[in-house]
Amino acid sequence: MGNKRYGMLYDSNACIGCQACSIACRAENKVHDDVHRLQVRIEGPKGEFPNLRMDFHRQSCVMCDNAPCVPVCPTGASYTNEEGINMVDEKKCVGCGYCITACPYQARYLDPKTGTADKCTFCYENRIKPGEKPACVSICPTNALIFGDLNDPNSGICQAIKKQATIKYKELLHTNPKLIVIPNRHGGEK
Amino acid sequence: MDQIWGNTTQYTEIVWGWQIAVYLFLAGLSAGALISAILVKWRSNLSAGYDGIMKAGAVIALPAISLGLALLVFDLGKPFSFWLLMFHFNLKSVMSIGVILLSVYSGLMTVFAAVIFKKEFAENSLTAWAFRPFLFIIEWFEGLGKWFDWVMVVLAIGIAAYTGFLLSALVAKPLLNVPVLPLLFLISGISSGIAGSIAVSVIFFKQSVQESNLKYLLSFDTKLIPTELFILFVMFIGLFNMGGQYAIVGQQALTIGIWAKVFWAGIVGIGLLGPLLVITLSLHQYEESDHAPIPVGALLVNSGLVLTGVILLRFYMLYAGQTFI
Numbered sequence: 153m154g155n156k157r158y159g160m161l162y163d164s165n166a167c168i169g170c171q172a173c174s175i176a177c178r179a180e181n182k183v184h185d186d187v188h189r190l191q192v193r194i195e196g197p198k199g200e201f202p203n204l205r206m207d208f209h210r211q212s213c214v215m216c217d218n219a220p221c222v223p224v225c226p227t228g229a230s231y232t233n234e235e236g237i238n239m240v241d242e243k244k245c246v247g248c249g250y251c252i253t254a255c256p257y258q259a260r261y262l263d264p265k266t267g268t269a270d271k272c273t274f275c276y277e278n279r280i281k282p283g284e285k286p287a288c289v290s291i292c293p294t295n296a297l298i299f300g301d302l303n304d305p306n307s308g309i310c311q312a313i314k315k316q317a318t319i320k321y322k323e324l325l326h327t328n329p330k331l332i333v334i335p336n337r338h339g340g341e342k
Numbered sequence: 343m344d345q346i347w348g349n350t351t352q353y354t355e356i357v358w359g360w361q362i363a364v365y366l367f368l369a370g371l372s373a374g375a376l377i378s379a380i381l382v383k384w385r386s387n388l389s390a391g392y393d394g395i396m397k398a399g400a401v402i403a404l405p406a407i408s409l410g411l412a413l414l415v416f417d418l419g420k421p422f423s424f425w426l427l428m429f430h431f432n433l434k435s436v437m438s439i440g441v442i443l444l445s446v447y448s449g450l451m452t453v454f455a456a457v458i459f460k461k462e463f464a465e466n467s468l469t470a471w472a473f474r475p476f477l478f479i480i481e482w483f484e485g486l487g488k489w490f491d492w493v494m495v496v497l498a499i500g501i502a503a504y505t506g507f508l509l510s511a512l513v514a515k516p517l518l519n520v521p522v523l524p525l526l527f528l529i530s531g532i533s534s535g536i537a538g539s540i541a542v543s544v545i546f547f548k549q550s551v552q553e554s555n556l557k558y559l560l561s562f563d564t565k566l567i568p569t570e571l572f573i574l575f576v577m578f579i580g581l582f583n584m585g586g587q588y589a590i591v592g593q594q595a596l597t598i599g600i601w602a603k604v605f606w607a608g609i610v611g612i613g614l615l616g617p618l619l620v621i622t623l624s625l626h627q628y629e630e631s632d633h634a635p636i637p638v639g640a641l642l643v644n645s646g647l648v649l650t651g652v653i654l655l656r657f658y659m660l661y662a663g664q665t666f667i
């Protein structure tokens with residue numbers, strides 16, 4: 153039995169952009185009012201009539217396997233835990249901002265209150281450890297989010313990935329995110 | 343009005359602001375001033391005392407790096423936790439390597455300045471009591487001669503270049519993620535250090551400045567300026583050739599908004615073509631002539647232009663680099 157490697161599948165076709173996930177995240181993780189760990193952006197309309205489309209984009213940490221935010225951290229406050237989740241050790245963080253500039257997904261921010269770097273953790277301490285799912289996954293009214301172990305071929309997330317084409321954001325950068333996305337199938341190709 | 347998904351300020355905000363831009367400038371200035379002091383040292387007859395340019399170099403290099411460090415610390419999200427940086431190292435992080443370099447550099451820089459002003463400090467009644475107990479350490483370093491100089495030169499090159507590696511390590515920022523950035527920062531840092539040293543030496547230490555040294559540095563700086571222009575050319579052509587987001591960002595940085603203006607008018611115009619013009623029209627005659635008086639005015643104008651260009655280059659790279667992504 154190897155380590156777990158947690159990932160999340162986001163179906164942008166099922167998503168309706170309701171922001172319930174973002175609100176749940178804020179409540180669960182006591183995110184400061186001025187910042188977000190998670191937003192769902194509605195992009196469009198794109199294309200030409202009648203083949204118009206609206207794309208939904210989950211803006212959050214994508215949990216890179218090769219996370220650019222980790223090696224740059226001068227104190228080791230940014231680290232990857234044994235279950236593949238990239239975390240910040242608030243006590244070791246000096247708030248230099250290097251990880252924030254290094255993240256290609258604009259996922260991080262300096263917490264206005266503590267002055268330390270923060271971001272989505274898949275609710276690791278508060279929900280994953282006790283065996284629950286991340287807050288966004290639990291609240292989503294359309295089941296657009298599936299959470300699970302990417303190392304377990306029988307997990308719900310692996311089964312779902314096998315059934316359909318998926319993408320990862322900014323794949324060219326070789327960060328290999330564990331947030332996996334089912335891209336929009338509706339509307340024109342542009 | 344916010345969109346339904348909320349405020350997006352955090353996604354457009356500049357993470358590293360003016361403090362870091364000024365720090366990048368000061369680190370390069372300090373390293374450059376030290377390098378010019380040592381270059382002058384190597385070609386002077388030291389029995390006549392230290393050249394005014396060396397004194398100017400020390401007077402710039404130490405305060406510049408100290409002020410830079412202060413800016414760096416107070417820009418942290420948790421300024422009073424800066425000591426953590428000294429207890430947890432991560433050699434994969436350019437910033438952590440920078441912390442090590444900066445500690446050694448600023449310590450030895452203090453010694454270097456003390457060596458150059460040994461006579462002044464030891465003889466002045468205000469400083470002598472505090473200075474004399476350390477005299478044996480200072481003289482030990484002085485006795486190392488060229489060895490000490492070389493260590494300082496290597497450290498200075500390290501300081502100027504690491505500020506470039508710090509930014510070029512950022513895969514997320516195409517304008518900064520280019521291999522020539524450390525070289526650009528090194529060359530422009532040395533250029534700013536020479537300009538600063540020349541200005542300070544002709545204002546404060548004019549009696550002890552040897553004109554042959556002054557002319558030597560001036561002609562050295564004259565070669566650095568076209569080199570910088572060429573590196574900028576290589577950098578942007580490289581960005582275009584890399585294609586994709588690199589090409590898009592390269593084009594945006596040269597054409598859009600305030601930062602494009604800063605680049606063309608500030609960096610290329612004021613900072614590089616300006617000094618070339620002053621040198622061709624006025625300072626060149628001085629370099630060639632054996633008995634012309636030191637043209638203080640033209641030298642100060644020239645130094646002012648170079649320094650303005652170099653500081654604008656740091657602001658441009660940092661701000662445009664974080665804006666166009």
Ligand code: SF4
Pocket residue numbers: 166167168169170171172173174192288291292293294295296297
């Ligand atoms: S809660 Fe679900 S449907 Fe609503 S925005 Fe988030 S992912 Fe989309």
Ligand code: SF4
Pocket residue numbers: 212213214215216219220221222238254255256257258259260271327
């Ligand atoms: S998305 Fe950004 S914060 Fe998240 S793991 Fe990747 S680099 Fe780090």
Ligand code: SF4
Pocket residue numbers: 224225226227228229230240244245246247248249250251252268269
């Ligand atoms: S802000 Fe904190 S976590 Fe990020 S690189 Fe600096 S010390 Fe590390």
